[in-house]
Amino acid sequence: MTATDTVPVPSFDDADETGRKLVIICSKGSLDMAYPGLVLANAALGEGIETHIFFTFWGFEIINTKTMGDLKFVAMGNPATHMPNAVMGLPGMTALSTKMMRKQIADLDIPEIPEFLDLIHASGGHLWACRMSADMMKLTEDDLYEGVEGIISATDFMELSEGAQTLFI
């Protein structure tokens, strides 16, 4: 066998060695704001990075089993859609823009939210729910996606996020 010391070998340094850890706070409950956190979490897990997602306030929509499959995209008041508010405020427009966005996402072969959570959970991602939000919305673990590991307090969150890169979305 030929010596391989001259062969370039990709550096698959374990994140354990670099100590990299990522915490993503998902605080929004609209379809368009659910995806950034999930896409980044999935990418981080694929890189071997310890990844936690903390769902708070409207972010509960993403893990509430009653709503997770039915998030909406509201175009009204969003200048990036370049559509007049007078039109986007008409009845049925949210359903229409949500349908369009879902199709765009599906065309890219990106999973819907529940399946995306399955993927993240299977990849070893940690999912947490915010205690205060749960109390406000009168939700318990039984109402949440099964992969959520627990409903935790702000103090617990401080402990788990120690030394982590943190993203607030």
Add this chain to the structure above:
Amino acid sequence: MPVATMLGREIHVDEEGFLTDPSEWDEELAKQLATNIGLELTDRHFEAIRFAREDQAAQGETPTLRRMQTVGGFPTKELFGLFPKKPAKKLSYVAGLQKPVGCV
């Protein structure tokens, strides 16, 4: 592009070491590539590798982990077990393919 010599053959690779020409790959080379990154290949590894290569040949791009699961039937959790920490990259490397380009 560097040319690496493995198993007495010239193999075209990119700067990182991923093969640039899938046709230069065979299963003997896969074992060598696996050794390079500290993996030992089992039959199950080879099943995943063969699917990834067939899918790449058909689609023109390396399958993502999600595609490995939905189309290939290889559960994500299992792939993390077979190719620890960075399954998509390690699988592509050993299979003689480029890294997947998709975000998901």
